[in-house]
Amino acid sequence: MKKYITLILLGTMLSSCSEFLNLQPEYQINEVSFYKSAKDFETALVGNYAGLQVLYNTALVDIGDLTTDNAEIKWTSPTVSETELDEVNPTASNDFLNTVWSGSFATIARSNNILSRLDDVNLTEAQKNQFKGESLFLRAFSYFNLVRLFGNVPIVDVAFRSPDAIMDFDMTRRPVSEVYALITKDLTDAASLLNGITLPSKSQASTGAAKTLLGKVYLTTKQYDLAKNVLKEIIDQKTYSLNPDYKKLFTNGNSELQETIFEIKYLSGNVGEGNSFSSIFTPARFDMAIFPGNMQGSGRVLPTKQMANVYEPGDLRRKASIGDSVRLNTGKYEKETYGLKFVDFTTGIVGDGGINFTALRYADVLLMYAEALNETNGTPEAHTYLNMVRQRAGLAPLSGLSKAEFTLALEKERRVEFLLEGHRWFDLVRTGRAQEVLNKYFQDNGLSFTVAPHELIMPIPLREIDINPNLGQNPGY
Structure with a gap:
């Protein structure tokens, strides 16, 4: 047994x-x-x-x-x-x-x-x-x-x-x-x-995918020199680059993009092969008119108010990641905060989204490399790679941060870059910040929840x- x-x-x-x-x-x-x-x-x-x-x-x-x-x-x-x-x-x-x-x-x-x-x-x-x-x-x-x-x-x-x-x-x-x-x-x-x-699809493993995941493993186990080395290999190969249009990463037709390292394929129209993000990331309203047939969202995973306000002014990722209003079947618009990433607005069937999920992408390589540099006394150089991601987002570069300041700046950058991509919990646990950050969040919002040590x-x-x-x-x- x-x-x-x-x-x-x-x-x-x-x-x-x-x-x-x-x-x-x-x-x-x-x-x-x-x-x-x-x-x-x-x-x-x-x-x-x-x-x-x-x-x-x-x-x-x-x-x-x-x-x-x-x-x-x-x-x-x-x-x-x-x-x-x-x-x-x-x-x-x-x-x-x-x-x-x-x-x-x-x-x-x-x-x-x-x-x-x-x-x-x-x-x-x-x-x-x-x-x-x-x-x-x-x-x-x-x-x-x-x-x-x-x-x-x-x-x-x-x-x-x-x-x-x-x-x-x-x-x-x-x-x-x-x-x-x-x-x-x-x-x-x-x-x-x-x-x-050379494999025909980025939904298959590759040397780049293996090295990217290995870099994340080394960061998680705090082997920063090893992480730095393997992530630099990916950067130096110049196989991948940031997609100029951030929104394109999460909308229809996002297959095989230059930033993608490893993706999970979904297909609309075939039972069992679509994704459910269109439902879980959008409001639980029966009167919305944002999908064909006025499909209802479920409101299962929506950005918090704090998340919606954490973006810096002018951050292009904000508009690509979070919606602030929905069109109703009356033709009017009403305020709602909801997620836009991987939401297939062409489907009217729950679980039929045809947008691929990107499990590993180049922006993660750059930010992980910046983290490894910062942890190995390379903070000045780390700014370069953090700023590459910020530049794509339309933000001014950061400079002159101390190691501790850079750590917090990087934490925020990863938060806004990877919203609704499943990174935040693992990032906070990896850096030892989960209890401090989340317990403060619960307290600030009048919630009685706490993260106990064993719950990590x-x-x-x-x-x-x-x-x-x-x-x-x-x-x-």
Whole structure:
């Protein structure tokens, strides 16, 4: 019974791929008929990438913003799980946490399955490198989300061929240091394996994506010199650049932009392949006329008043990120504060948004590099990279800041640059500022919520502990 979680993941590895691509019946997809050609591995990888659609629609975005001073719920009947995030009072039954846990381990299991079969098939060296590099990236990507949210987690780096193999595997939670060691190795190997390979889409892993995520890993683990080195490599390669039009990053047609490093594809018109941002980021009003058919928003994740006021005068990102009024079906306009990013105003169906979600982009590289410089006595130089992002936003450059002043300026810059992109919670936890910033926000707004020390790590989902009691629970839950 204690191994049941892995058995479930093993069973979902190919079934989800089948569902996403409408392949042959699931009972026919087995070791006899599958993983026999390069096309089979490409198909399996497409199915694995598809799993990320669920994670970002909308669990990771909700966790990243709704838990913070960036966003709040503004509708009358929020779910228990949404309320828990908004009040930073997570429980082990939270649906969003369950989604991240199960979805991430499903991606890990699929990645392991692909990796375990590469040597059994006649592939070119370039094909093996590509498939291995992409799978290692996806495994590392999943583990990075898991370790940041839950701390110690099981490390599963093999594929299982029998129930006995599952039962014999050590499924206990491993220390954070071991998880990060696996992530670092996977990303380093992925960057090397994918080097020189040109892939057709930025929804696939690349050397740039692996190095960008590795830089974020090094920042999170406070290895600033290593972060500085790998992020500088990306900058020096000149593969990416800031998109001149910030708004274009979040509107229809945002696929394959010059700033994009890794994106999650969504498609309108195909059931199950659209996103829900058009609903969750817009007001819960039945009298709006901003979507075809007057589709109603849900008000689940709306910018706070403080967030709307934090932008500097003249910041071009404000108008591209936050709406201040909505058109009603009477033709009049009424004041409402709501999110604009990733909102597909061409769809009138909930969950049918066709705008891609950008998980990694070049502005993040520049701001992370500035952070690494500032943490390694390079504050004067760090201004250059912070100001590159500010210049795109139409703002004057900053100069002469001390290390401490620069840290706060960078925190604010990341907040306005990445609103509703799921960064804020992880940024505040990484820099050790979550309790101070969020508790002050709650106090200033007359709210009784607080972020306790143990709440910086989320609870292990209860259903997983019920299946495998040996997982244990994080302290305080």
